[in-house]
Amino acid sequence: MKRLRLNSGQATLAFAVLVLTILVVYPLAQLVYQSIQYNQQWSLQSYLAAMTSESNLLALRHSLEVSLAAMLGSTVLGTFLAWLIARTDLPGRNFFRTAFVLPFLIPPFIGALAWLQILGPVGYLNKFLMTLTGASEPFWNIYGPAGIVLVMMLHEYPTVFISVLGGLERMNPELEEAAQISGGRIFRVMRDVTLPLMMPTIAAGALLVFITDIANFGVPAILGFSENYYVLTTQIYNVITRSTQPNSLNIAAAMSILLALVSGLGIFLQRFYLSNKEFAVISGKSMQPNVVKLGAHRYWLFALALTLFVIATVAPLVAILLTALVRAYGLPPLPENLTLQNFYDVLMLNQSSRRGIVNSLGLAVTAATIISLLSAFIAYIIVKTKMRGRALLDFISNAPYTLPGTVVALAMILAWLKPLPLIDFRLYNTIWILLVAYVARYLAFGVRTAAGSLAQVHSSLEEAARISGAGWLQSFRDIVIPLIRPGLFAGWFLVFIPCLRELTISALLWSTRNETIGVVVFNLQQSGNTSASAALAVIMIAVLLIANLITRRLTGGKLGY
Amino acid sequence: MATVTLEQISKAFGATFAVKDFSATIADGEFVTFLGPSGCGKTTCLRMVAGFIDPTRGRVSIGARVVSDPERKIAVPPEERGVGMVFQSYAVWPHMTVFANVAYPLKIKSVSKEEQRQRVGRALELMKMSDLADRFPHQLSGGQQQRVALARALVMNPQVLLLDEPLSNLDAKLREEMRLELKQLQKQTGVTIIFVTHDQMEAMVMADRIVVMNAGIIQQIGAPREIYLKPANRFVGEFIGVANFLSGRRRGDGFALAASPQIVLPFQPPAALTSDALVMMVRPQDIALHPSQGQLAAQVAQKMFVGDATEYFVSVGGETLRVRGAPREDYAVGATVHLTISAGQFFQ
Ligand SMILES: Nc1ncnc2c1ncn2[C@@H]1O[C@H](COP(=O)(O)OP(=O)(O)O)[C@@H](O)[C@H]1O
Ligand SMILES: [Mg+2]
Numbered sequence: 001m002k003r004l005r006l007n008s009g010q011a012t013l014a015f016a017v018l019v020l021t022i023l024v025v026y027p028l029a030q031l032v033y034q035s036i037q038y039n040q041q042w043s044l045q046s047y048l049a050a051m052t053s054e055s056n057l058l059a060l061r062h063s064l065e066v067s068l069a070a071m072l073g074s075t076v077l078g079t080f081l082a083w084l085i086a087r088t089d090l091p092g093r094n095f096f097r098t099a100f101v102l103p104f105l106i107p108p109f110i111g112a113l114a115w116l117q118i119l120g121p122v123g124y125l126n127k128f129l130m131t132l133t134g135a136s137e138p139f140w141n142i143y144g145p146a147g148i149v150l151v152m153m154l155h156e157y158p159t160v161f162i163s164v165l166g167g168l169e170r171m172n173p174e175l176e177e178a179a180q181i182s183g184g185r186i187f188r189v190m191r192d193v194t195l196p197l198m199m200p201t202i203a204a205g206a207l208l209v210f211i212t213d214i215a216n217f218g219v220p221a222i223l224g225f226s227e228n229y230y231v232l233t234t235q236i237y238n239v240i241t242r243s244t245q246p247n248s249l250n251i252a253a254a255m256s257i258l259l260a261l262v263s264g265l266g267i268f269l270q271r272f273y274l275s276n277k278e279f280a281v282i283s284g285k286s287m288q289p290n291v292v293k294l295g296a297h298r299y300w301l302f303a304l305a306l307t308l309f310v311i312a313t314v315a316p317l318v319a320i321l322l323t324a325l326v327r328a329y330g331l332p333p334l335p336e337n338l339t340l341q342n343f344y345d346v347l348m349l350n351q352s353s354r355r356g357i358v359n360s361l362g363l364a365v366t367a368a369t370i371i372s373l374l375s376a377f378i379a380y381i382i383v384k385t386k387m388r389g390r391a392l393l394d395f396i397s398n399a400p401y402t403l404p405g406t407v408v409a410l411a412m413i414l415a416w417l418k419p420l421p422l423i424d425f426r427l428y429n430t431i432w433i434l435l436v437a438y439v440a441r442y443l444a445f446g447v448r449t450a451a452g453s454l455a456q457v458h459s460s461l462e463e464a465a466r467i468s469g470a471g472w473l474q475s476f477r478d479i480v481i482p483l484i485r486p487g488l489f490a491g492w493f494l495v496f497i498p499c500l501r502e503l504t505i506s507a508l509l510w511s512t513r514n515e516t517i518g519v520v521v522f523n524l525q526q527s528g529n530t531s532a533s534a535a536l537a538v539i540m541i542a543v544l545l546i547a548n549l550i551t552r553r554l555t556g557g558k559l560g561y
Numbered sequence: 562m563a564t565v566t567l568e569q570i571s572k573a574f575g576a577t578f579a580v581k582d583f584s585a586t587i588a589d590g591e592f593v594t595f596l597g598p599s600g601c602g603k604t605t606c607l608r609m610v611a612g613f614i615d616p617t618r619g620r621v622s623i624g625a626r627v628v629s630d631p632e633r634k635i636a637v638p639p640e641e642r643g644v645g646m647v648f649q650s651y652a653v654w655p656h657m658t659v660f661a662n663v664a665y666p667l668k669i670k671s672v673s674k675e676e677q678r679q680r681v682g683r684a685l686e687l688m689k690m691s692d693l694a695d696r697f698p699h700q701l702s703g704g705q706q707q708r709v710a711l712a713r714a715l716v717m718n719p720q721v722l723l724l725d726e727p728l729s730n731l732d733a734k735l736r737e738e739m740r741l742e743l744k745q746l747q748k749q750t751g752v753t754i755i756f757v758t759h760d761q762m763e764a765m766v767m768a769d770r771i772v773v774m775n776a777g778i779i780q781q782i783g784a785p786r787e788i789y790l791k792p793a794n795r796f797v798g799e800f801i802g803v804a805n806f807l808s809g810r811r812r813g814d815g816f817a818l819a820a821s822p823q824i825v826l827p828f829q830p831p832a833a834l835t836s837d838a839l840v841m842m843v844r845p846q847d848i849a850l851h852p853s854q855g856q857l858a859a860q861v862a863q864k865m866f867v868g869d870a871t872e873y874f875v876s877v878g879g880e881t882l883r884v885r886g887a888p889r890e891d892y893a894v895g896a897t898v899h900l901t902i903s904a905g906q907f908f909q
Contacts, residue, residue: 174652177613180639181646182666182713192665196656 009472013387016378020396023440027415028399031407034414035253039246046247046254056255059235063262066145066220066231067213070152075206077153077308078160079198084305086168087194088292091302097165101158101561102313105548107501108155109218109518110537113525114316115142115151116222117323117534122330124319147223148231152213154312159212160205167201168194186292200273207270211263215404217504218518222525232259233406233504240410240508253414256407263404317541323534342535353536355513356520359431363516364499367438368446368492374439375446376481376488382447383454384462394447401444405504412437412509429511437505442498446491453487454480490559493551501544563624563720563753564589565610570619570629572605579605580777583619587721592747592754594764597774598800603757606774607723610755611646612639623720645714645752646723649730651706653698659685659709660694666717684712687746704735711746721753728763740766761801765789773797795908798842805848805882807841807905816841816907821878824857830907840908845872847904848884850892855899861892875900 038045050056081100085093103111118125119142126138142150175197179189217233224234232255239252294301322333324342331337346353378397382390400408416427416436427433457480465475481488503518510519517540524533551560565587572580580602587593595603608614610621612628615636621629623644628637654662663684667677685691688708698706707727714722724743728736744767747754758764764771765785773780773788773796781793792798795806807826808819815825816839830839849855850873859875859882866872871886875898884900892898 172650172652174648174650175654177611177639178646178648178652178654178710178713179665180613181611181642181644183640183669183717184665185638185640188669193654197654199656 009385012377012473013381013385016374016381016393019374020378020393023436023443024396024400027408027411027440030414031253031256031411034250035257037250046250047258049247049251050254050258053251055230056235059230059232060258060262062145062220062229063214063231063233063259066148066152067210069145069149070156070213071206071210073149073153074157074209075160075202078157078162078205079164079202081157081305081308082161082164082168083190084301086165087190088294088298088301090294090298090305092305096305096309098561099309099313100161102309103155104158104561105544106155106313106316106541107218107503107518107544108151108216109222109503109522110320110541111155111316112148112151112219112222113521113533113537114320115147117319117329117530118142118315119147124322124333127332143223143227144229145224148220148229151219151223152216155219156209156212157312159209160202163201163205163208164198167198171197190292204270204273207266207273211266211270214259214263214266215406215504217406217507218522221507221522225526232262233404236406236410237508240413249410249414252410256404256410260403260407267402320534320537320541323530324538326531329530329534342531343539346532346536346539350532352515353517353520353524353532356515356517356536357539359434359515360500360502360517363431363434363438364496366435367442367499368495370435370439371443371446371495372450372488372492375443375450375491376484378443379447379450379454380476380480383451384459397447398444400440401442405441405502406508408441409437409505409508412440412505429514431514434506434509434514434516437509438499438502441502441505442495445494445498446488449487449491449494450484453484457483486554490551490555493547493554494559497544497547497551500547501540564622565721565753565755566620566622567606567610568620568622570606570609570616570621572602572609572614573617578617578777580609580616583774583777583779585772585779585782587753587755590747590751590753592744592756592767592769594756594758594768594771595774596758596761596764596768596771596800597780599759601774602777603759603774604725605777607725607755607757610721611644611723612637612642643717643719644721644723645717645719647707647710647714647725647727649726651703651710651727651730653701653706653709653713655698657697658694659690659696659698659701662698662709663712663716666713670717680716681712684716687715687749688712703730704739707731707739715746715750715752719752721755724754724756726758727756728758729760736763743767765801773800775800792842792906795840795842798906798908803845803883805843805845807843807880807882808838809841810837810839818878818880820880824878826856826902826905828902828905828907834907834909836909841905842908843882843902843905845883845885847902848882849901849903850884850886850890851899851901852892853899855901857900858897859900861894861896861898864892864894873898 035046036042036044081096084090085097085100090096117123119140120126121138121141123138123142126140129135129139171194176189176193179193180186184192215233217237220229220231220234221237224230230238236252236255236259239248239255323329325338325340326333327337327339327341378393381387382394412433413428416433419426427436461483462475462479465479466472470478501518502516503522506516506519507522510516515523517536521533521536521540524536548560567583567585570580570583571578583606585593595606597603605614609616609629616629616631618631620627623642627633627635628642629635654665657665660681663681664677667680672680681694682691685694688711690705690708690712693701693705698709701709710727728739731739740763756767768785770782770784771788772782775796781788781797788797789801792801798804799806809816810819811830812825814829816828816830818824818826819838826841828841857877859877861873862876862881863874864871868888870888871891873884873886873892875882875884877900882900886892
């Protein structure tokens with residue numbers, strides 16, 4: 001009896017290790033291996049080629065420039081808005097608290113599409129200003145680095161906003177009051193006490209933005225390709241999809257590892273700041289913090305906040321909706337030009353967009369379900385057992401989400417390019433490679449939520465089942481799983497939503513008949529069919545909004561926006 | 562230094578009053594304690610003096626200057642009130658050294674570097690913290706952080722020093738030490754101190770005068786001795802020290818217990834108390850124990866040896882009294898003892 005129980009526990013561990021090896025370890029090992037191969041021989045030639053190519057170096061520089069600029073913008077904007085909400089008597093604070101987080105709901109590449117429609121050469125705002133002033137040149141061309149930075153900034157500032165807002169609200173208000181009673185006026189107190197104390201939080205948020213931006217593919221793809229402006233992710237994409245040179249995949253692997261290293265440096269610094277507990281400024285009790293009375297300034301600051309909300313959230317949504325509703329892109333959005341034809345096209349006529357919708361929904365449902373089941377096992381080993389190597393399991397299951405998506409996608413290509421032994425089946429060029437990649441990519445979300453709920457299940461509950469005669473697997477099935485079901489459910493949606501909006505990985509792994517919704521939006525846009533692309537984007541956002549609402553409902557507002 | 566005058570100040574949060582019609586004058590150089598149970602409005606009161614909370618109505622003056630008066634739309638901000646404050650969490654800034662923490666109020670006033678060094682040096686010396694000037698707060702113990710907070714509050718020579726339960730986070734021994742030091746500090750600097758606490762012992766030991774509060778309303782203002790010996794009402798008597806309460810009514814020139822009217826104590830309630838049913842408060846130390854002689858006989862229900870005394874719970878005609886016996890006296894549980902009450906006070 002005893003031996004049998006032990007074996008089922010070990011079998012679980014073996015199963016988890018096997019799954020993670022196939023999903024994560026093997027592909028990443030392939031990536032590293034291929035990066036040190038050249039002409040089928042061991043060599044560092046790929047790295048040399050990657051680092052001496054002028055266009056690669058330029059792409060690296062662009063990546064750093066764009067990500068740093070966007071990081072700076074997001075940080076200033078996010079910090080300022082958090083301060084406005086947490087420390088002033090701005091009217092409508094509760095509304096803005098939610099409103100400022102909404103850009104998270106729009107996938108960044110959709111944001112890029114929207115801004116193209118607002119500030120592209122024939123964008124709404126440009127056209128409007130040209131008619132107004134009679135100018136013959138567009139007012140501003142969003143293509144290129146400035147536009148990329150703008151879109152990234154508007155999309156990522158909520159990261160800083162959320163963490164700084166949380167930090168300010170948890171900060172012990174007596175620290176600020178002590179400075180005030182020392183004779184400091186409110187702005188002096190902010191400068192001398194509040195800002196320095198928030199610095200670790202701000203820095204950690206800023207680095208998170210940097211990591212996200214340097215890994216971003218959609219925005220520089222949409223706003224950079226036509227200008228021949230490449231960053232690392234789009235450069236790697238180009239090498240993989242367009243290069244005909246020998247060894248191009250090896251060079252791409254070397255470039256991916258460089259990208260992973262830059263992003264890894266950011267992650268390392270971010271963890272460093274987060275663990276910097278020197279400034280333990282959190283107070284036990286929550287008190288009314290010091291509030292700056294804005295006085296007459298409240299009017300223009302309210303207007304500013306409202307404007308920012310409109311720019312970051314309302315304008316892109318309205319632009320994309322208008323484009324989807326207008327007969328032909330470029331026509332003014334007047335009543336006589338409005339139509340539902342574009343929606344009819346993408347839902348009924350266009351086979352690839354129909355397939356994209358079906359594929360994405362199928363992939364998201366399947367990946368979310370597989371992850372929910374897998375993560376119950378993995379999280380159990382991490383949280384509830386003392387097995388050796390469980391920290392490694394945690395690390396490995398986190399890796400695919402921490403790494404840039406482009407890196408993960410290339411690892412998948414390299415791992416599954418060759419037919420599988422024995423069954424002679426090639427995952428590459430099928431929908432299955434997308435499924436494998438999605439499961440690997442978002443496994444961390446499932447494991448994290450499952451681990452969170454498991455930590456709440458007291459081990460005595462399980463022990464009671466064992467005492468009653470249940471084997472390990474039996475008690476896992478009858479006691480543990482039912483108790484963490486809400487967490488698994490939440491994890492399901494947490495995976496479902498990002499799968500649906502995915503572009504970076506899909507863009508490299510899709511094949512004809514195996515498109516995803518993001519890929520179809522992207523392809524329609526690239527082929528110049530802006531109206532159809534916008535219509536499909538609207539459908540995508542609608543599905544995302546509904547999924548987000550369901551998530552909020554199911555988790556009582558703890559997850560979702 | 563300055564007097565602090567609070568005239569009829571009230572603070573409402575929504576419909577409920579945290580402080581109501583609070584009037585008190587704190588003399589120049591006086592050490593006054595606001596005492597009361599948790600949630601009675603002490604902090605709210607102190608923060609109205611500091612300027613962090615604006616009173617709903619009433620007037621606050623520091624020295625000759627009115628700093629809060631909603632009727633005249635006066636609300637001087639905290640940074641202009643010239644008061645020092647020590648917070649319950651100490652609020653020592655973790656990103657500054659001890660020196661920088663203490664120097665901050667001077668830096669704001671643009672005091673010269675040289676003078677900053679001198680004055681910070683003096684303040685740290687006063688708090689016996691001179692050799693820790695270059696440390697960061699996370700390298701200090703709780704007691705040391707508190708001294709930094711005190712030095713920081715004193716360095717600007719405030720007219721008034723406000724302290725909100727500053728000792729409640731310290732361990733018992735350190736607390737005792739700091740009590741004495743605070744008293745001494747006040748003598749040395751002559752600063753007016755308002756000290757908030759819910760600990761009646763602390764208030765008794767330190768204060769020149771105590772303001773006892775309950776549910777936002779002042780119950781009594783007086784010297785510790787007066788408050789202890791002549792509590793204004795039952796709440797004060799109960800809150801300060803240990804007290805027994807005996808219900809009863811006037812009977813001739815004595816006081817008959819309600820539970821056993823045949824027992825009449827030889828104390829005459831003052832004529833000013835007109836109501837029929839009265840309460841007599843008796844402190845344990847005003848009750849003497851004797852094996853055979855006394856005003857009334859009682860049964861020992863429970864006893865606790867506490868070292869310098871034995872505490873007994875005895876029953877007399879349906880009431881339970883707490884009394885103290887000398888350590889060498891010993892009465893068994895169930896034994897009959899005779900009590901002699903030497904003093905008491907009547908309330909309606
Ligand atoms: N900002 C506030 N909003 C609402 N109620 C408050 C606020 N601050 C204090 N109170 C209430 O006022 C009462 C007095 O609080 P406080 O002055 O902190 O008491 P103490 O310091 O004596 O423990 C309490 O009932 C408390 O809940
Ligand atoms: Mg208090």
